[in-house]
Amino acid sequence: MRPSNTVLGVLVASIASARPLRLPEAPFLLALCSSGAALGMTVYVFSPNLWDPHERRLLGYRPGRGGSWLQEQVPLPDVVYDRSHYGSAEEQAAGAAMLAQMHRCKPFSRLSRPLPGKLHVQELLAGCEQLAPLLPDTLRCEGVQSLRAALRRFGGSLFIKPDAGMQGKGVLRITPAPEKGSWLAAGRTGSNRTFSTVIAGEDECVRRAARFAGRTAYLLQPALNLYDPEGRPFDVRALVQKNGKGRWSLTGCSVRKGLPGSVTSNLHGGGEPAEAAESLSMMFGGQLAESLLKRIRSASLLAAQTLESRCGRLAELGFDFGIEPDGRLWLLEANSKPGRACFLEHPGSPISIKAVRQPLLYARLLSSRGSSAAAAPPVPQPNRKTDGNSTRNHHTENVQEVHP
Template sequence: MKLAVLLWERHRRPLGNLRLCRELAVAGEKRGWEISVVTPGGLLHSSHWEYRWNGTKWVMRSFRGADAVYNRVPHRRFEAQPSFFSALEQLRLWGIPGWNPGFFSKDQVIRSWLARPDLAKRVPGTQLDFEPYQLMSEGDRWLLKPCDGRAGEGIIEVHRVSQNTWAWRWQRRGRVSKDRGSLERCSAFVRRYTRGRHYLAQRQIALATWRGHPFDFRTLWQKDSAGRWRLRGVGARAAGRDRMTTHVPWGGRIAHPHQALEDSFGTRAEEILDEVLKTAASAVAQLDRSRAGRLGEMSIDLGCDREGNVWLFEANAKPMRFDEPEIHPAYLDGVFETARWAKGHLTGLGESEGANRPPVSGRPAARGVPRSIRD
């Protein structure tokens, strides 16, 4: 069988997570799979090209079809391009199925969870649309998150420190800055910083700590060849000193989930971890149901507060790498299982969630299968 990984392209060179593609190529060879990289530019060109790993570099050649396509286009802005939608249409006309229709939008994820009562109680108090001055006036601690954000980029943390003083921190390119001042000054900063992007506001949860650092959980889920959701791994991440998120690239630390829970809850650790996984499984099923069962993988971020209550935070359609040595190999195995499911159950790749689909530009998608595919 053959799996094509959909990336982007710049100057006729593939752009995206090529390390992952190389790992899939090596793992696939051992399993009898052929792996190639495809791009919208290559699929839409009259000669239809792809890239194949030859052991030392990626080599361009004629596109020879695929049993399934795995969307790993690296940036949301690329998925908003007309050529991306044209490529999806081209794959549909060729009858090549795929999964990972596109990045999630945080507000759509939250709306999906709020529609199910048992999950709604696990979502921190959320305002999907808010006016900064009014929000700040309510007091409490708030996290403001860009709906199109990733890895904690662009988040703002706001809280009241005294009768007339508010403090706020924000993260940009992994760097945390902070300031404080009046309600008017704080709300003016929020308006200015969030201008042009859709943000949601969530009440900040006082997370349980491991070795004095707040921690949360990342769970990785993939569909097996029969379309059943399987947990591939769960990891814990502790925030670095003076950091706003637990992401490892921004100073977070890897922890063992059970050990992290034992540090705060002792003998209750196993009970709480079971609840974390049960909640994550329900969250995955609800998101998949809201998208007509077309999803093939995702990660769910959760946390527990200092009383042991479990909270749902985010879902990621294109999970970042899990560095735990036992999780990444399981993920690679899972990709091939998901590809088998996609081949037997899906048609086309779908569309990016919440995207305002632009007009498809350029020549019409070719209905005829390229000669290299027919051969």
């Protein structure tokens, strides 16, 4: 039997030694460490640059006073919770090598694993008869001709997003402009800067869209009407997690509203969260809102089970749903490393507490299973569904800094 004190290491991308120290998702990480201590667990944050393979020594960060972080030598983990968002393929490779070295020193369990690219995920979900009607029509971007065909197929409107993107970066929305024969192209660059321009002529429109996509793997979808009555883009983020018994449950839902005129609702792009039931009731009325939330719950749990059956063990997933003005529901994306910002908006609320505690309880369960759960960590493989972008996987951000 293992000791009851589970050691959970939370992996993030490389941490700079600047002062004051800034960790990604700091409020969530702080809550994890605090809640873990209350459960009798040892929880710390580490990154690839804190591992010494020669000394087989790992440094990590644990909370200090006043919200500060203290660096200290930490025990090797029983379970690794991967929250890394690497900025390059090189950083990603360094992280994979570090985990392999650590695993040889002491086998550990992975709390979860990454998902493949968006198109592959959609193909997996489309194999479920109940989920297929919720998925928007999606094509792979393969240059000018594919863009032209998609623009005509989707009635002159088009939404273009990277297959491996995140946080709403690198997206482009094309819709007919008031001027006949022209299109409005609006979106966000890879660094999340907004842009908007009018393009005259279909040939010029698809040419500039192809230039925007570049050699990065992009997907083409219809530009759905996912705006509230005030013209703000919005979606519903559903967080599903495994509990301390290893069973899927819905932690909660939150509406995310973007800025007026924006094409995304992501909080990193200036959006803000809102309570789901109240916000949807204001837009659709109480009865339809209740029905929508029930459908979102059932679809999220079914999607989680479907993806886990195809991809291997998962611990939590964030699903983004779009809703058109007539109440048509769409399952837009699945995220294997869902953010917590919209669920930690009100610390101490039941949803915020559950969003933090569930991964801890599941980690403790995996630790109690011992070596049977501590399989060798998978080495990230290139996304087989890309167009030659062999160094990228689902969480590497490398979209082009090109305006259409």
